[in-house]
Amino acid sequence: MLDNDMDRAGEREVGRERTNRPADVPSGVGDREVPLNSHATTEVINRWLDGDTTEPTGLRGDAARTVEFWRRIGEETDRRRRMATPVHLQDKIMAALPPLDTAKSVPLHRRDLRKSAGMILATVAGLIALGALVASFFVMR
Amino acid sequence: MVPGTPGLSRRRKSNYSSAVQTTVTAPQIDQSQADQEVIARVLAGNRDAFGILIQRYSDPLYRHALGMTGSPDVAEDILQLSFIKAFQHLSEVRGRFDAWVFRIVANGCKDWLKNIRRTHLSYDEDDQPTGYANPEEDLDRTELRGDLDRALASLPASLREAFIMKHVEGRSYEEMADLLGTTVGALKMRVHRAREALQSLLEEKYA
Numbered sequence: 206m207l208d209n210d211m212d213r214a215g216e217r218e219v220g221r222e223r224t225n226r227p228a229d230v231p232s233g234v235g236d237r238e239v240p241l242n243s244h245a246t247t248e249v250i251n252r253w254l255d256g257d258t259t260e261p262t263g264l265r266g267d268a269a270r271t272v273e274f275w276r277r278i279g280e281e282t283d284r285r286r287r288m289a290t291p292v293h294l295q296d297k298i299m300a301a302l303p304p305l306d307t308a309k310s311v312p313l314h315r316r317d318l319r320k321s322a323g324m325i326l327a328t329v330a331g332l333i334a335l336g337a338l339v340a341s342f343f344v345m346r
Numbered sequence: 347m348v349p350g351t352p353g354l355s356r357r358r359k360s361n362y363s364s365a366v367q368t369t370v371t372a373p374q375i376d377q378s379q380a381d382q383e384v385i386a387r388v389l390a391g392n393r394d395a396f397g398i399l400i401q402r403y404s405d406p407l408y409r410h411a412l413g414m415t416g417s418p419d420v421a422e423d424i425l426q427l428s429f430i431k432a433f434q435h436l437s438e439v440r441g442r443f444d445a446w447v448f449r450i451v452a453n454g455c456k457d458w459l460k461n462i463r464r465t466h467l468s469y470d471e472d473d474q475p476t477g478y479a480n481p482e483e484d485l486d487r488t489e490l491r492g493d494l495d496r497a498l499a500s501l502p503a504s505l506r507e508a509f510i511m512k513h514v515e516g517r518s519y520e521e522m523a524d525l526l527g528t529t530v531g532a533l534k535m536r537v538h539r540a541r542e543a544l545q546s547l548l549e550e551k552y553a
Contacts, residue, residue, distance in 0.1 A: 274545065274548070278513075279513075285412075285413065286516055290404040294408070294422055294425065302433050303430070305389075
C-alpha cells in the first residue's frame with residue numbers, strides 16, 4: 206500500500222525494488238501512509254511540526270523538500286529559543302521602578318479585616334444617625 | 347509557562363516538538379505559589395524582591411517581544427514598560443503571575459505593531475555571536491535569519507504571535523490557549539496558516 210501510493214503520486218520510480226527504509230522500522234508511526242497529495246503532505250508535516258509524530262521519513266520530491274525546509278527553519282527557531290535577555294536589562298528595569306506605596310498597593314481584600322470591619326461599623330452608625338435626622342425632620346413637619 | 351525548565355528544549359531531529367510541556371504541571375503550581383510569595387514580599391515593601399520575578403520571567407518574555415517586533419531595542423523597551431506596569435499593578439494580580447505579565451507584554455507588542463509600520467526588520471547581530479566555524483555557512487544562516495524576519499513581519503500579528511509562541515518559545519497548544527484565552531483548535535489553525543504563508547514565501551529559496 207505504501208509503495209503503490211507513492212507510485213500513484215508519481216514520486217517514486219515504478220518498478221524499483223523496495224529497499225529497507227526508516228519508514229519500515231516500527232517507530233510508532235509505522236502505519237502512517239505516505240502522503241498522496243499536497244494536502245496530505247501538509248497534514249503529515251503539520252503533525253510532525255506540532256510534535257504529534259516523529260519526523261516523516263521516506264518522503265520524496267516536494268514532500269522531502271518541505272521537510273528539509275522546515276528542518277532548516279527549525280534550526281533557526283531553536284537558535285532563537287536559546288536567546289536570553291540582555292544582562293543589563295534587569296538592572297535597568299529595577300532602576301526605573303517607581304516608589305512603592307505600600308498603603309495603596311495592598312488591595313482592599315488583602316487589607317486587615319479588623320480595619321475594614323471598623324470602617325463598616327462607622328458607616329452603619331453614620332447611616333443610622335442620618336436616618337434618625339431625616340425621620341426627625343418629617344416628625345417635626 | 348515555566349521558564350528555564352528542561353521541558354522546553356527539544357530533540358528537534360527526531361521529534362520536532364514532542365518535549366514541549368503540556369497543560370498545567372505540578373512544578374507550574376509550585377512556581378505559581380512561589381510567585382505569590384514573592385508578590386506578598388513586594389507588596390509588604392520589599393521592592394528588591396521584584397527582581398526575582400524579573401529574573402524568573404524575562405527570558406521567555408524577551409524572546410516573545412523580540413519575535414513579535416524583530417528589534418532588540420524595541421523588545422527591551424516593551425519589556426521594561428511591561429515590568430514597570432506589572433510592578434505598579436502588582437496588587438491586582440489574580441491567578442498566575444506569569445500568565446498575567448505575559449498578557450501585558452503581548453498587548454505591548456500588539457500596540458507597538460499597530461502604531462509602527464516597519465519596512466525592514468532584522469535582528470541586531472552584533473550582540474549575537476554566531477558560533478559557526480565556516481564563513482559560508484555563517485553567511486547562509488545570516489541570510490536565512492533576515493529572510494525569516496521579513497517573512498514573519500509580513501504575517502498578520504495573530505499568525506505571527508501563534509507561530510512564535512509555538513516555534514520560538516516552544517510552548518504547547520494548551521499553554522498558548524491558556525495564555526491567549528482562545529481554543530487549541532483556533533491556535534492550531536493560526537500556526538498552520540502561518541507555516542503555509544512562511545513556506546510559500548521562503549521554500550523556493552531554502553528548500
